[in-house]
Structure formats: structure tokens, C-alpha cells
Amino acid sequence: MKLNYKLYPYQSSNPNGKSIGTIIILHGLFGSSKNWVTVAKFLSEFATVYAIDQRNHGDSPHSDEHSIQIMANDLETFLSEEKIQNPILLGHSMGGLVAMYFDLTRPGVVSRLIIQDIAPRSYPFVYEKEIESMSFPLDGFTSRTEIDTEMAKYVKDSFIRQFLQMSLERREDGSYHWKLNVDGINHARRVFDDVFSLDQISKTPTLFLLGGSSEYISESDFTMMDRFFQNNQKVKIPFGGHYIHFTHQKEYLEQLRNWLEKEFR
Structure with a gap:
């Protein structure tokens, strides 16, 4: 499936700045690239940014098929068509599940992962x-x-x-x-079921950026994060919920900056 996207070219305000590559933003359920304009513009200080509309969302095509595995296939096709290598994936909620599954099943393709407020496990469809x-x-x-x-x-x-x-x-x-x-x-209510029944592990540097008061994350999830992603850092934004890129935007962007500057200094 050919996905719609919005492109934010690299444009650093630092005349001595150097691009860190390409960042792909994967939105969550019921979202779209439209929800990520501010974050994408911020990240374009570091890299070329693509904010994708995943299938059945935004301006991308509709389909009766909707699963994490199929969306990972869509992402693979997108990277191939756009000739993107070693991207950084930023995924929120459903998009975070897609990003993690993609990395685990296609080792070595992704350079970094930023996973917002979701863990590598099954979730009930409560919508x-x-x-x-x-x-x-x-x-x-x-x-x-x-x-x-x-x-x-x-x-x-x-x-x-x-x-x-x-x-x-x-x-x-x-x-x-x-x-x-x-x-x-x-009709895709099992979209979040049994995605991570996998034996694979990832060494990809991973930031789990979490809402400190989020209902989507429990203490037991940290064990799952460490099991699958063995080179990870966890950062909680105090009092934040599931949509910290909206509700706690200043702190959210500050944490992104800190992590990216540490990773690429």
C-alpha cells in the first residue's frame, strides 16, 4: 500500500549543524500526520522528517486489513520506495507497536527507536x-x-x-x-493481540518516552521493555498521560532534544 506522508526537510538553525539522517513518525490509533506538525518541525532541526499516515488513517488508502504486522509491511514498502536507509522511528501508541515489531522482525534496518507511551505486549481494544x-x-x-x-x-x-x-x-x-x-x-479489534509472541531481541538504541500517569504503562511493562530491547532508556514525564506530545509538549520536546544530542554527539 502506498502511504500518504508529509515531508519536513532538514533545516537546522545552526550553520554548523549536521543532519543525523531521517526520522519517520508513526502516529497512533485514530491519529494522522496532522497531529504531529509541531513535533515534526522541531525534529527537522536534527533530520529530514517524514510524518506518515498509516493505512485507514489520514489521506492514506482504506483497507479491510488492519494489523500491526501489515502496517510494518507498509512501512517496509515506504522505506524502499523513498530509498530511506537506517531511519530513526518515532512511534506513538499503535505506531510504537508498529515500530517495535518492525525492528524486531527486520534487524539492522533501523538506527534508533523512540517509543512513546506503549510497551511490547498485547493491549485490549477498549475504544x-x-x-x-x-x-x-x-x-x-x-x-x-x-x-x-x-x-x-x-x-x-x-x-x-x-x-x-x-x-x-x-x-x-x-x-x-x-x-x-x-x-x-x-472490525480489526484484535489489532493489538499477540503481536510480540517472538523470540527476537533488539540491540537498537531505544528511548521509551512515557507519561508518568499513563494508564497504558504499568511497572511490569518495564520487564518486557528490557526483554525485547536490551539497549534502552526509559524517561517518564511527570503527571503526563498518553498524549504527552500535546499535553506536556515543552517537556516532551526537551527530552527528545536531550536524547538525540546524547545519541549523536
């Missing part, structure tokens, strides 16, 4: 309310405010609704539609 909030007919709605009011019947958290609505698009005729393949994702 029924989000799916419901995007499944009612949009015919007759004339504004985002009206749609948001209806979505609030299913998802109370306004932050999550605003995040989902980044994939809501208005057509030229004034009607609305979801760029996400909501139905396809809904």
Missing part, C-alpha cells in the same frame, strides 16, 4: 465509545459544533473528541465525513 462517537450518520449536520454535541453523548472527554475531530473533514458541498476508515478499524 468502543470512540467508535460509536464516529459511527452515527453525518447527514444533516451543518457545523462541527453540532457534531461535537452529538459525539459528547458517547465520549465525555472534550480533549479526546477534539483529537478525533482532527480526522473530520468538510467537503466542498458543506457535508462532513470521516477520513478514518471507522468501520475497518472497528
